[in-house]
Each structure stands twice: as structure tokens, then as C-alpha cells.
Amino acid sequence: MIHVVDYGRGNLFSIVQALRQFGLEASVSGRPADVERADTIILPGVGAFGDAMAALDGGGLTSPLRSAASRGVPMLGICLGLQLFMESSEEFGHHKGLGLIPGDVRRLSDAGHQDPSAVRIPNVGWRALRWETRDPLRPAAYEQTMFYFVHSYGVVPREPEDWVASLTINGDRIASVVRRGAIVGCQFHPEKSGPAGLAFLRAFFESAMGRRTEGGRVREDA
Amino acid sequence: MTPTSSIAHAPSCGLSGALPVRLIARLDIKGANVIKGVHLEGLRVVGQPAEMAHRYYADGVDEIVYMDVVASLYGRNSILDVITAAARDIFVPLTVGGGIRSVTDIIAALRAGADKVAINTAALARPDFLREAARAFGSQCIVLSIEAKRRGPAAWEALTDNGRERTGRDVLNWAEEAESLGIGEILLTSVDMEGTRKGFDIDLISAVRARVRVPVIASGGAGFPDDVADVARATSCDAVAIAGMLHHGLETLPSLKTALAKRGMTVRL
Numbered sequence: 136m137i138h139v140v141d142y143g144r145g146n147l148f149s150i151v152q153a154l155r156q157f158g159l160e161a162s163v164s165g166r167p168a169d170v171e172r173a174d175t176i177i178l179p180g181v182g183a184f185g186d187a188m189a190a191l192d193g194g195g196l197t198s199p200l201r202s203a204a205s206r207g208v209p210m211l212g213i214c215l216g217l218q219l220f221m222e223s224s225e226e227f228g229h230h231k232g233l234g235l236i237p238g239d240v241r242r243l244s245d246a247g248h249q250d251p252s253a254v255r256i257p258n259v260g261w262r263a264l265r266w267e268t269r270d271p272l273r274p275a276a277y278e279q280t281m282f283y284f285v286h287s288y289g290v291v292p293r294e295p296e297d298w299v300a301s302l303t304i305n306g307d308r309i310a311s312v313v314r315r316g317a318i319v320g321c322q323f324h325p326e327k328s329g330p331a332g333l334a335f336l337r338a339f340f341e342s343a344m345g346r347r348t349e350g351g352r353v354r355e356d357a
Numbered sequence: 358m359t360p361t362s363s364i365a366h367a368p369s370c371g372l373s374g375a376l377p378v379r380l381i382a383r384l385d386i387k388g389a390n391v392i393k394g395v396h397l398e399g400l401r402v403v404g405q406p407a408e409m410a411h412r413y414y415a416d417g418v419d420e421i422v423y424m425d426v427v428a429s430l431y432g433r434n435s436i437l438d439v440i441t442a443a444a445r446d447i448f449v450p451l452t453v454g455g456g457i458r459s460v461t462d463i464i465a466a467l468r469a470g471a472d473k474v475a476i477n478t479a480a481l482a483r484p485d486f487l488r489e490a491a492r493a494f495g496s497q498c499i500v501l502s503i504e505a506k507r508r509g510p511a512a513w514e515a516l517t518d519n520g521r522e523r524t525g526r527d528v529l530n531w532a533e534e535a536e537s538l539g540i541g542e543i544l545l546t547s548v549d550m551e552g553t554r555k556g557f558d559i560d561l562i563s564a565v566r567a568r569v570r571v572p573v574i575a576s577g578g579a580g581f582p583d584d585v586a587d588v589a590r591a592t593s594c595d596a597v598a599i600a601g602m603l604h605h606g607l608e609t610l611p612s613l614k615t616a617l618a619k620r621g622m623t624v625r626l
């Protein structure tokens with residue numbers, strides 16, 4: 136069962152609809168039991184880090200998520216969901232994250248509004264990524280393919296091998312796709328990135344589940 | 358594998374050189390129809406929101422903004438249903454504006470499938486609404502909509518209610534104040550240029566952009582690809598809202614992108 140964690144943050148409707156485009160159904164709830172029994176987990180999210188961690192804690196979701204990660208359950212964190220995978224964030228003070236990926240979350244540098252070539256913060260818009268590895272999630276036309284971002288903070292994984300793709304914003308390099316074992320995160324919104332985003336989601340499920348979608352059904356890959 | 362961070366590349370963002378300017382289709386909604394006017398007035402029906410949004414999505418639009426032109430006057434109508442229908446199979450950001458007056462309205466818009474809300478009238482009536490909204494939903498969700506009417510060589514007044522009501526507020530000061538309250542973007546519409554196909558108010562876009570640090574969306578006046586290229590070059594604006602040029606079939610998104618690429622601009626393919 137694919138489970139989308141609902142803790143009151145993020146556009147869950149679009150994620151569920153995106154999965155339906157290639158025949159996958161997902162359950163959506165904030166129940167810890169649903170996280171415990173999921174075989175793939177999506178952690179979405181927009182908004183503030185500390186507030187989101189408090190919502191996960193308050194909903195009893197922190198320990199089922201950590202436990203799923205330690206069992207090797209494939210997980211995809213989207214935007215703030217990726218940031219929550221990290222150890223800590225400096226957003227409005229210092230907050231501890233889920234600690235599934237070594238590294239932290241930092242405020243994007245504001246280069247000032249006098250420099251016309253500076254990226255404005257929040258970083259809003261479609262960006263091409265620098266792909267660091269030949270990950271299964273890398274699109275065929277990876278140099279041209281753009282994804283939709285909207286964020287003011289970025290993740291900096293400590294281990295170089297966890298960086299799958301990156302983005303450089305006003306001189307700071309942040310990770311835009313992260314993978315550590317079965318745990319994957321993306322800073323962009325695949326559910327808002329058009330056909331490229333749908334292909335990314337599909338590739339995640341194919342690589343995560345070792346399954347292939349066909350004719351609207353999910354079947355075990357032979 | 359070691360990341361190859363030392364390889365020289367564009368100052369920002371990936372490998373593709375300059376940042377692409379976001380091409381946003383703006384759908385002004387009245388009831389069940391998309392309408393278009395001149396100076397936000399004299400509105401005519403130009404099509405149906407579902408058909409137009411799907412066509413623009415298939416053609417590669419970067420984002421869609423829905424503005425309910427009557428909600429500020431008569432209260433709620435069916436724009437949330439329009440959003441829900443779009444969110445089912447359109448996977449680009451959707452922004453809804455017109456009649457967003459409370460945190461409850463924002464929740465309703467987001468539940469309907471919107472990613473962001475655009476706020477004008479309610480924010481001018483009570484600026485602190487922007488602070489509450491940004492705190493509750495994050496800055497990335499809150500777009501300040503400004504309807505700017507030129508009052509001098511470098512002065513604009515913020516209007517409300519689709520350009521019908523005066524406020525006496527200076528646009529530049531208002532933009533700066535709204536930014537301090539936590540908004541994430543500004544949708545900046547020139548009432549003077551809107552619907553004229555005579556190009557954007559470049560002075561306006563430049564002046565606002567110089568006063569704030571958040572992304573600015575230029576709106577009002579796009580008639581030809583050169584207008585889009587001109588405003589992007591002259592102001593470095595982050596995004597451009599296009600309505601009549603697409604609605605009236607003067608350009609399609611592919612033809613516009615081709616024209617912009619020929620002029621050396623980065624576009625999303």
C-alpha cells in the first residue's frame with residue numbers, strides 16, 4: 136500500500152491525482168497505523184519546518200516514520216517533506232528533524248534586490264537540475280528537464296553520495312534530489328512539474344517497489 | 358560518487374544558463390466563463406475555463422492563475438469548482454484570486470486544489486490579513502495581487518475590486534509594506550495597459566521590483582512575443598502573466614516559446 140502522510144500540510148489532492156495518472160492508488164491519512172503498514176510512504180509538505188515537526192510529533196507520526204525508515208520502507212519526501220528527513224533546520228530558530236538523512240536545512244541566500252541576475256527568495260519557478268549521479272530518477276533529457284520549485288530553505292546533506300541532483304542559488308549549492316538507501320527526497324514539486332514531474336514520480340515507484348505499472352495495474356516485476 | 362561541484366556553470370540554477378521566465382496563463386473568470394476586457398472593464402466571454410486550461414497545460418504553460426472578477430462584489434461563486442476540476446489532471450501550479458477575504462477562504466481554496474491564493478482587496482482593507490495568512494500557510498502560498506493605475510511619471514495608485522475602487526495607496530509603498538508582512542510573490546497588473554496589447558508598463562514593473570525582494574509577476578499589456586521579451590529584459594521580472602494574447606489565439610504557447618527562444622531567452626521546453 137502506498138501511503139501519503141496527511142499532517143495538515145501540503146497539496147495532497149494533486150499528489151493522489153498524479154499517482155492515478157499511471158494507475159497507482161494511495162491511501163491518505165494521518166493515522167500512525169497506516170504509516171506502520173505502508174509499503175511505500177510519501178511525506179509531502181509546505182510551510183514552516185518547526186510547525187510541521189510539531190504536527191508530526193503531535194500526531195504520533197514521528198516514531199512510525201523513523202521505524203519505517205529503519206525497516207527499509209521506500210519513502211519519498213517532497214519539498215518540506217525532504218527537509219523534514221534531515222537532522223535539523225535553522226528556520227525560525229533551531230529545530231530537530233526526523234534525522235533520516237545526515238545534514239541540515241539552511242535559509243537560501245538572499246543576494247539582494249539590486250542584482251538583476253540574483254535569484255529572488257522564495258525561489259519560485261521552473262529550474263533545470265545539475266544531476267550528480269546516474270540515478271534511476273534522472274530523466275533521459277536530464278540537462279533540459281525542468282521542475283517546479285517554491286521554497287526559501289534548502290537541504291545540505293553531509294554525505295557526498297547522498298546528493299543525486301543539485302541546484303546553485305545565489306552561490307549556495309543545495310540538494311534538489313537526495314537518496315539515502317530507500318529514502319528519496321526532492322526539493323521541487325513533482326506533482327506540479329507537468330509531464331516531467333509525473334515521469335519522476337513514476338520512476339520513483341518503479342525503482343522503489345521493483346514493480347512496473349501496466350494497463351493501470353501494479354504488478355510484481357518478474 | 359563525488360559531486361562535481363567545481364565545474365563552472367551559470368551563476369544560478371542548474372546547467373541551462375539564465376533562469377527561465379515563468380509563462381503564466383491568466384484566466385479571468387466570471388461565473389462559468391473566462392472573460393477578457395480592456396483596462397479590466399468591458400468584459401467579454403472568450404471561452405470555458407476547463408477547455409482553455411487543459412489546452413494551455415497540454416501546450417506547456419508554466420502556471421495558471423484564476424481571477425474571479427466578480428467575487429469581490431457579490432461573494433462566492435463557482436470558481437472553487439473550476440479549480441477542483443483543473444487540479445484533477447493539470448499538474449502545474451494553480452493560483453486562485455478574487456474574493457479571498459479570510460483564512461477560511463484560503464483553506465477552501467487550497468482544499469479545492471489551489472497551490473496559492475492571490476489577495477488584493479482584503480489586504481488593502483486590513484494589511485494584517487497578509488501576516489496571518491503567511492503565518493498560517495507559509496509565504497510561498499500568499500501572492501499579493503496589485504492593480505496599479507498610473508498617477509504620474511513614477512507614481513501609481515493601488516486599486517481594488519477589479520480596477521473599480523480607489524484606495525489612495527501608493528503602489529510602491531504598499532508593495533514594500535506587504536513584503537514585510539510575509540507575502541511570497543507579487544502579481545502586478547497595470548490597469549492602464551491591461552487588455553491593450555500595447556506592451557507592459559515597464560516603469561511600473563521595474564519600480565516595484567526595485568523596492569521588493571520577492572518574485573514579481575508582470576501582468577497587463579502582452580500583445581506580442583516582443584512585449585514579453587521586452588519586459589523580461591528590461592525588468593528581469595520572474596514571471597509574465599498572459600491572457601488575451603493566448604485567449605484570442607494571437608499566439609499559442611509553443612509559438613510564443615519559439616519566438617522567445619529566438620530572442621535568446623531561456624524557456625521551458
